[in-house]
Amino acid sequence: MNQQLDEQGRLKHFLTIEGLSRALLTEVLDSAERFAPVGERAVKNVPLLRGKTVVNLFFEPSTRTRTTFELAAKRLSADIINLNIAASATSKGESLTDTLRTLEAMQCDMFVVRHQNSGAAEFIADQVAPHISVINAGDGRHQHPTQAMLDMFTIRRAKQHFDGLVVAIVGDITHSRVARSEIQALNTLGVAEVRVVGPKTLIPTQVEALGAKVFNRIEDGIAGADVVMMLRLQQERMNSPLLPSAQEYFQAYGLTERRLKLAANDAVVMHPGPINRGVEIDSAVADGSQSVILHQVTHGIAVRMAVMSLVIGTHAAAGAS
Amino acid sequence: MSLCLAGARVIDPATKTDKCANVYIDGARIVKVGRAPKGFIADETIDLRGQILTPGFIELGAHLREPGLEHKATIASESRAAAAGGFTSVCCTPDTVPVIDNASVVEHIKQRARSARAARVLCLGALTHGLQGDVLAEMSALKASGCVAVTNADHAIRDTAVLRHALAYAASYELTVFLHPLDYWLNRDGRMHEGAVSTRLGIPGIPEADEIIAVNRDLTLVEETGVRAHFCRLSSGRSIALIARARRAGLPVTADVALSNLLFTDRDVGTFDPNYHLRPPLRDRGDRTRLRTGIKKRDVAAICANHEPHDADAKATPFSLSAPGVSSFDTFIPALLSLVERNAFDLSTAIAAVSQAPSEILGLEAGSLAADTPADICVFDPAREWVVSNDSITSAGKNTPFLHQTVRGKVTLTVIDGRIVYNTNG
Numbered sequence: 001m002n003q004q005l006d007e008q009g010r011l012k013h014f015l016t017i018e019g020l021s022r023a024l025l026t027e028v029l030d031s032a033e034r035f036a037p038v039g040e041r042a043v044k045n046v047p048l049l050r051g052k053t054v055v056n057l058f059f060e061p062s063t064r065t066r067t068t069f070e071l072a073a074k075r076l077s078a079d080i081i082n083l084n085i086a087a088s089a090t091s092k093g094e095s096l097t098d099t100l101r102t103l104e105a106m107q108c109d110m111f112v113v114r115h116q117n118s119g120a121a122e123f124i125a126d127q128v129a130p131h132i133s134v135i136n137a138g139d140g141r142h143q144h145p146t147q148a149m150l151d152m153f154t155i156r157r158a159k160q161h162f163d164g165l166v167v168a169i170v171g172d173i174t175h176s177r178v179a180r181s182e183i184q185a186l187n188t189l190g191v192a193e194v195r196v197v198g199p200k201t202l203i204p205t206q207v208e209a210l211g212a213k214v215f216n217r218i219e220d221g222i223a224g225a226d227v228v229m230m231l232r233l234q235q236e237r238m239n240s241p242l243l244p245s246a247q248e249y250f251q252a253y254g255l256t257e258r259r260l261k262l263a264a265n266d267a268v269v270m271h272p273g274p275i276n277r278g279v280e281i282d283s284a285v286a287d288g289s290q291s292v293i294l295h296q297v298t299h300g301i302a303v304r305m306a307v308m309s310l311v312i313g314t315h316a317a318a319g320a321s
Numbered sequence: 322m323s324l325c326l327a328g329a330r331v332i333d334p335a336t337k338t339d340k341c342a343n344v345y346i347d348g349a350r351i352v353k354v355g356r357a358p359k360g361f362i363a364d365e366t367i368d369l370r371g372q373i374l375t376p377g378f379i380e381l382g383a384h385l386r387e388p389g390l391e392h393k394a395t396i397a398s399e400s401r402a403a404a405a406g407g408f409t410s411v412c413c414t415p416d417t418v419p420v421i422d423n424a425s426v427v428e429h430i431k432q433r434a435r436s437a438r439a440a441r442v443l444c445l446g447a448l449t450h451g452l453q454g455d456v457l458a459e460m461s462a463l464k465a466s467g468c469v470a471v472t473n474a475d476h477a478i479r480d481t482a483v484l485r486h487a488l489a490y491a492a493s494y495e496l497t498v499f500l501h502p503l504d505y506w507l508n509r510d511g512r513m514h515e516g517a518v519s520t521r522l523g524i525p526g527i528p529e530a531d532e533i534i535a536v537n538r539d540l541t542l543v544e545e546t547g548v549r550a551h552f553c554r555l556s557s558g559r560s561i562a563l564i565a566r567a568r569r570a571g572l573p574v575t576a577d578v579a580l581s582n583l584l585f586t587d588r589d590v591g592t593f594d595p596n597y598h599l600r601p602p603l604r605d606r607g608d609r610t611r612l613r614t615g616i617k618k619r620d621v622a623a624i625c626a627n628h629e630p631h632d633a634d635a636k637a638t639p640f641s642l643s644a645p646g647v648s649s650f651d652t653f654i655p656a657l658l659s660l661v662e663r664n665a666f667d668l669s670t671a672i673a674a675v676s677q678a679p680s681e682i683l684g685l686e687a688g689s690l691a692a693d694t695p696a697d698i699c700v701f702d703p704a705r706e707w708v709v710s711n712d713s714i715t716s717a718g719k720n721t722p723f724l725h726q727t728v729r730g731k732v733t734l735t736v737i738d739g740r741i742v743y744n745t746n747g
Contacts (some may be wrong), residue, residue, distance in 0.1 A: 003592065018521070095637075095638070096638060096639075097634075097637055097638075115639070117639040117640070117642055118522055118523040118593070118639070119524070119592070119593030119641070120639040122593055122639075123638065123639045139523075139639075140523050141523030141525075142522055142523035142524075143523070177523060180523055204526075205515050205516055205517070205519070205526065205528075206516055206517040206520055207520055209520070210517075210520065
């Protein structure tokens with residue numbers, strides 16, 4: 001039984017891509033298509049979530065994910081509170097369970113959660129009262145499902161469909177929750193091949209079991225690819241036992257115009273942001289004609305509106321029946 | 322006080338016994354298994370027909386949590402849970418607060434255990450001061466105060482020179498060293514077996530190399546120092562082969578496996594169930610098969626409950642933040658019997674692995690039903706079904722994957738030194 005689905009198979013939480021059907025992922029994308037024009041209007045909101053209270057519960061710092069969730073909630077006319085809880089605050093004092101109880105007592109309807117530990121969103125969804133929906137905004141190295149969906153949305157807009165696509169994900173796969181969600185979403189939506197590209201220190205054990213083909217040389221990994229997704233290289237991975245230096249990483253894995261020529265002629269370049277220019281991607285590529293990086297940000301709002309309205313809708317339906 | 326335990330199927334691997342018989346006990350010792358000795362008059366006879374009688378189980382490494390962690394469990398609660406699980410002797414690990422690295426802590430534990438009047442508690446002393454891995458513990462004093470072995474528990478020793486000296490020093494006093502094969506650096510960040518499941522869940526992995534490197538390192542040091550060593554809680558199939566080879570080469574080494582590692586695999590972590598957060602980690606199916614074969618072929622002699630009771634809060638948290646370990650005394654017999662039922666090994670091998678083998682490892686007199694040995698006895702009903710619940714578990718730790726499940730097999734009688742410490746027979 002998938003924890004995030006109700007008896008009718010509808011989304012009541014959005015925790016992970018794992019176990020979700022192609023139909024459900026497509027429903028999210030189609031719904032996001034309907035929300036996308038809202039942002040282009042003079043009055044940028046719809047009353048779908050009026051009277052609902054959304055809490056951005058961030059145990060780990062974030063700017064863009066938090067902001068786009070906030071915008072998404074506001075465009076749905078929900079009230080939104082941002083809570084940035086430093087890890088030390090919970091480790092020193094209140095337990096996670098107590099924090100949740102306190103917020104529940106404030107009669108909130110939805111938690112958007114980011115946490116540094118894998119499985120935290122599942123844990124929170126398990127703990128909260130039945131009327132509360134939980135959306136995972138990134139848990140440890142596990143999942144970042146709304147990021148994956150906005151990337152799927154961006155790919156569908158650029159390529160119209162997923163059939164036959166070859167997608168290369170380049171960078172630190174081991175520590176990336178985005179990569180795990182992407183690999184599962186791409187496979188569910190039926191692309192031809194998902195590749196992961198990076199040095200062996202950044203490719204997790206048996207990643208093939210998730211449905212990805214491993215390449216250690218970027219030239220091989222992006223050859224003929226329709227989509228090239230570059231991952232952010234975290235500061236703490238440079239000059240570590242995993243990588244000697246940012247310079248060497250750029251030399252070996254940085255996406256340059258020359259390397260991009262190895263991909264399909266109409267390949268698009270993506271990046272979940274924030275970008276390290278000159279570390280994983282050359283500025284000329286990031287700002288070039290094949291880059292859809294800024295579209296990803298814009299699409300993030302529509303996709304998050306879609307996810308929020310879907311899960312709240314499921315709860316409303318459950319309440320009505 | 323004389324006792325007649327009547328009509329059970331008696332299984333005692335040490336004396337190669339497997340038959341329906343009466344067991345006669347006088348005072349603290351076994352008089353005979355079979356016909357009544359001449360002139361024997363039992364003060365009490367207990368009818369145990371349909372049940373199985375074995376030597377009391379001996380646990381090689383339980384966390385009793387006292388002193389220092391009484392919010393999790395106490396010596397009284399856990400020695401009673403041990404008795405309810407058929408254990409008559411329990412080795413307690415030295416990772417208490419304070420650590421068992423001096424005789425006064427040993428005295429304190431012994432005194433608490435005496436007043437609990439349940440399972441016998443044997444102390445494992447620390448190998449290094451405070452288990453810090455820097456300064457040797459006062460092993461001579463620990464031995465004199467009654468510690469049955471010394472160990473650094475699952476605190477990996479960073480400095481191999483310290484480990485080498487500690488083993489040599491222990492060998493000087495003919496102490497057995499319990500070694501948890503861990504490489505400090507490879508073990509440090511991991512929370513579960515490194516494999517397809519850890520990759521899918523994004524949980525930092527503990528590579529198999531952690532254990533393999535440590536087993537190889539430790540075997541080299543055992544050979545050099547001549548210390549008698551017992552390898553605790555092997556989790557990887559490849560370690561079994563290394564230990565078996567060392568034994569064939571004549572090294573004085575033995576090993577055990579935790580029952581959980583024989584039952585489960587990393588797949589059971591499923592969706593972050595903290596009850597499967599264990600140390601050593603649950604490894605993959607191939608490892609589990611090789612561990613079971615290791616017990617069957619007796620390359621690994623002993624099975625350990627690895628009992629680690631926790632308070633509810635310790636598990637009410639995301640997987641990686643939860644405290645590792647499972648409370649396993651109460652469900653030990655049904656879990657062990659389930660392995661026999663699945664043909665992992667036969668019942669006699671299973672009983673030997675929890676009685677005769679740990680007794681030999683510790684050099685105890687118990688672990689058999691031979692005449693004139695301590696009357697430490699466990700009786701269980703292999704067919705009785707019961708529901709594992711917060712109320713039916715004796716241990717203060719309710720952290721078990723079997724919670725809310727119906728299991729089969731229940732201990733009904735535990736006798737220690739001829740004294741009935743647990744009895745649910747009429």
